Amino acid sequence: MDISRKLAIMIFSAVPAIIGGGIVYHFFGNFTQVIIYEVILLLATLGCISR
Numbered sequence: 001m002d003i004s005r006k007l008a009i010m011i012f013s014a015v016p017a018i019i020g021g022g023i024v025y026h027f028f029g030n031f032t033q034v035i036i037y038e039v040i041l042l043l044a045t046l047g048c049i050s051r
Contacts, residue, residue, distance in 0.1 A: 006049050013045040 017038060024037045 001049070001051065009048050010045060013041060017041055 020037060020041070021034050024034050025031065028034075
């Protein structure tokens with residue numbers, strides 16, 4: 001996988017991180033759940049990039 005594709009995957013996952021983080025905070029009202037959501041999203045992104 002070339003570098004441009006890896007960067008595109010990282011940018012594509014930044015949108016759910018921003019929007020999804022706000023949605024998770026709205027429903028739970030706590031940053032602990034937001035951090036858990038962000039870590040899960042980061043692990044999924046790193047899993048896609050490492051292939």
